[in-house]
Amino acid sequence: MxxxxxxxxxxxxxxxxxxxxxxxxxxxxxxxxxxxxxxxxxxxxxxxxxxxxxxxxxxxxxxxxxxxxxxxxxxxxxxxxxxxxxxxxxxxxxxxxxxxxxxxxxxxxxxxxxxxxxxxxxxxxxxxxxxxxDTTIELGAPPSRLEAGLPEHGFVFCSFNNSYKFNPQVFDLWCHLLREIDGSCLWLSQPADTAADRLRSEAERRAVDPARVIFASRVESRRDHLSRLQLADLALDPFPYNSHSTGIDVLWAGVPMVVLLGDTFPGRVGASLLRAAGLPELVATSPDEYYEIARSLASDPQRLLQLRNRLAADRRHCPLFxxxxxxxxxxxxxxxxxxxxxxxxxxxxxxx
Missing domain, CATH: 3.40.50.11380 (Rossmann fold)
Structure with missing residues (x-):
């Protein structure tokens, strides 16, 4: 603002x-x-x-x-x-x-x-x-994956939304992706109180090693946060209440995001962000399509790189920014x- x-x-x-x-x-x-x-x-x-x-x-x-x-x-x-x-x-x-x-x-x-x-x-x-x-915050060099608490290898899904946006259907789908993509992890913001333990427990209930759910620690500045987001490979938008400013953050960091188009105002924000960023093909109309888009991108490094390059090239000129x-x-x-x-x-x- x-x-x-x-x-x-x-x-x-x-x-x-x-x-x-x-x-x-x-x-x-x-x-x-x-x-x-x-x-x-x-x-x-x-x-x-x-x-x-x-x-x-x-x-x-x-x-x-x-x-x-x-x-x-x-x-x-x-x-x-x-x-x-x-x-x-x-x-x-x-x-x-x-x-x-x-x-x-x-x-x-x-x-x-x-x-x-x-x-x-x-x-x-x-x-x-x-x-x-807010396009006044320039990205710095990202930290190493080790410094960010991430494994040195493997695909990184991320969602830096408040944990109250997560629900059983969303977590079912995300854990399905983790089971499908070997060595992948899910990078989330550090939640309050006992939420981290409960989210790891929910991952374990879905046959996912809880260690593959990784929580990002607090950093000193917004620039530091935006810069580390560049380490993520693909952002996953929650539904039915989508990312808002968190979606802008990952796109500004050059990370593509998969979204599900909903029926209500808060469930259509992710689609609005992607259309304004020039990535309408990442908008799904069903949970199954959402899963397939995410799975195919995680399995196709060349296509994912093309999307990242498009975001980088259009960063100053697309309507979103x-x-x-x-x-x-x-x-x-x-x-x-x-x-x-x-x-x-x-x-x-x-x-x-």
Whole structure:
């Protein structure tokens, strides 16, 4: 998100940022504070105080990035802080009442217009993926496999999603791949509490040596994390709740990802990422097809290398990572929303 704010054309928009979270002193917060024209900390404000502050600042379009998530304040939206209110990024679904948001900002894959009756908001599309990337972080040389805790040889599947996205059907399929591809391993992010032991136990129940499930330790910086991702051979997207920023991370690191196209917003994000990255052939429409795509890539090093080379060649130019183009399209959408508000016309159920 910081790069979006940094790239906004100040001749087209003036950008306010309202922070409801704790100041953690992080690099990303410092970037956001520097990027916004006005950065306002409202962590200690009540719902009513939040609405009054936004109104007093004369905001035309209020974009809510939290929805019904922790640190969100959707009750303030019900008080109508701004003439136009938008649901974007933080909550992959409808907020549930038209008073909370006028628009839901999606894309043709995650929010197809035929799904408009499922949303209280009017759907409006960015032309490609609705998720922004951060292309300011350059990749460094990856560590050695040994330094990353990986075996020196063998195929590396990875999924750096939160473990609560894993379910029996997903783990069945992933363990089937591990049994099929000799010497392969599954590289996951380190989960909290006892989840690592439980995931290894589930692998063992599926006839997979639990030692082949490897958990990545914490690293000091985001650059270090993105750089080590280059060690993975193939990313596996969970379903029915897909990768979001974690999918962007592996693609930015040049690692192809296999996804299953679902029926709901959060289950279609992986497909949106791949289409914007120029790899639509890695989108499966059934679990069996997902398995076959992953198995064939793990068994065909030449084809996998071709996909990695395509990602590397298109890294700065494909829609997923062309952030100046993304921000111009976002500003165009904002102006369409505002033009509609000023004309007081009623848009159709969706605006492509």
């Amino acid at each position: 910081p790069q979006v704010i940094e790239l906004h054309d100040r001749s087209r928009v003036e950008v306010f940022g309202y922070s409801m979270g704790v100041d953690d002193g992080s690099e990303i917060r410092r970037r956001l504070q520097a990027a916004f024209d006005h950065f306002v900390d409202i962590a200690d404000c009540s719902v009513r105080e939040t609405a009054e502050r936004v109104r007093n600042d004369g905001i035309d379009i209020l974009v809510d990035l939290n929805g019904w998530t922790s640190d969100g304040r959707p009750e303030a939206l019900a008080l109508r802080c701004a003439p136009v209110q938008v649901n974007w990024l933080g909550y992959a679904g409808t907020l549930g009442h038209a008073r909370l948001a006028d628009y839901l900002l999606g894309d043709p894959v995650v929010t197809p217009l035929h799904d408009a009756p499922c949303y209280c908001e009017r759907i409006i599309h960015l032309p490609h993926c609705y998720l922004p990337a 062309d952030m100046p183009r993304f921000v111009r399209a976002l500003e165009d959408v904002y102006h369409r929303m505002w033009d509609d508000q000023r004309s007081r016309s009623q848009p159709a159920a969706g605006i492509p």
